[in-house]
Amino acid sequence: MTITVRSITIIFFVFLIIGFALPRTSYSVVGTDDIDAETFYRFEKESDNFFQQEREVEYQEKLLDQLREIKGTQAVPQKKKGEMEGMAGQEPKTLTKEEQEKLEKEILQLQLELVPEKRKWRDRIHTQPYMGTTFDSNLYRTRKDPKSDIMIKTGTLLDVDFGTSKTQAEFQYKGMRITNIKETKQSRWDHNMNLELGRRVSAKTSVTGYYRLDFGSNQTSEIKSFMERLNQTMGTSLNQRLSQKTEVRIRGDYGRQDFLDKKTKSGSSTQSQFGPELAYYLSKKTAVFGKYNIGFSGGGANNSNRATAHDFRGGIRGKIARKTMALVDLGASIQNNRGSVGGTNQAFVAQVLLSNQLTGKTKVQAFVHRGFSQAVETAGKNFFITTNFGLRSSTRFTRKLLGQIQLTLRQNAFDDAGSLSKASQTDTIFSMLLRMQYDIRKWLLCGLQYDADFADSTDKMSEYVGHRLSFDVQGRF
Secondary structure (H helix, E strand, O other), X not given: OOOOHHHHHHHHHHHHHHHHHOOOOOOOOOOOOOOOHHHHHHHHHHHHHHHHHHHXXXXXXXXXXXXXXXXXXXXXXXXXXXXXXXOOOOOOOOOOHHHHHHHHHHHHHHHHHHOOOOOOHHHOEEEEEXXXXXXXXXXXXXXXXXXXXXXXXXXXXXXXXXXXXXEEEEEEEEEEEEXXXXXXXXXEEEEEEXXXXXXXXXXXXXXXXXXXXXXXXXXXXXXXXXXXXXXXEEXXXXXXXXXXXXXXXXXXXXXXXXXXXOOOHHHOEEEEEEEEEEEEXXXXXXXXXXXXXXXEEOOOHHHOOOEEEEEEEEEEEEEEEOOEEEEEEEEEEEEEEOOOOOOEEEEEEEEEEEEEEOOOXXXXXXXXXXXXXXXXXXXXXXXXXXXXXXXXXXXXXXXXXXXXXXXXXEXXXXXXOOEOOOOOEEEXXXXXXXXXXXXXXXXXXXXXXXXXXXXXXXXXXXXXXXXXEEEEEEEOO
């Protein structure tokens, strides 16, 4: 299949027409309060593949060194000609029986790790039943009279990979029942579903797509009460390599958020974004890029808060240092509020992700996000600028013991009647998470987790402190 510049132009205009045809009743701004899940998923996938390739190269080098040592030829290329002639009559290095057995085991292990992953069906389907309990010191995230509660969580995770050498197809479902001991009215079901699709059409052309569903009433920094809602997002992307150094991507996304309670149903919304991206590869694994997105949104009672957004962004993604992957996506977002909010707002927006494999057992990630988002529960406020800084790390202390830590700092600056120049409310939230996980068996693990939120605000009623302690047991099949 050959794709020409003319074909790309036609495809771009098809995306443009589809974008205008999609419903435009969404938030009063175009944006999210965190890095979008698809960007994070793709970055994680690329990082894992990159680190796997780095490990394979190291394993191959180590294997060759050990084979040279057995044959007594290690470091010969570094010797001078005269020295090499002097070594001609030397016998290969003799290893003791214990050293030989140890070396053979290491080589066998390295060879097994270099064998390509088998594509048997039993290796493609995984289930992970879950049971746990959580104590929450401040269930409703309030300053005065916080209510504590104990929650029992039971559920399962199903992960299926039915892709081929040219096709990516991954399905993941997570269902959980949360039972509150005291506040029984907050007992609920949570459902999450992810579907990732991809197809390599030719050596230069690939397409990807995704669909995500989230049903439940989980709390966020934006929605602190337990509002039952249904979130759905979907999108597609065409990736075309124009030359050895250049690539064009055309991506479109559509999202919908439905509040299921009659009292909050008027807040239901959708939003769509699409646009082209041009990338130039500095190396095989590193590219700089520039892109433009146009987005539409509305939402609120009688679709009063409609907006059009224009995003101009650029940055770098890929390998930036040894064992380090990055996505740096910076730019400006111009939001034209066409509903009752009115006015035009501009803001600096950013998505930054860094991932570093410090050692074979320790991984560190950092992320930054800044963008527009909707203010659902803040009376008299229409939207806010949110800025997030995060750091997380995981390390395997022993073969069975894993530790994780995550620190996040978030600031939300709310608008006042459509003007961000005078923020009517600013919230600052510091969150931390600590987790220890122990593998009892290959198919069974347990975890102990502590996480907490500390919220400060110019509106004293929005301040709160919450602590949560959890213990869980999970199976792996």
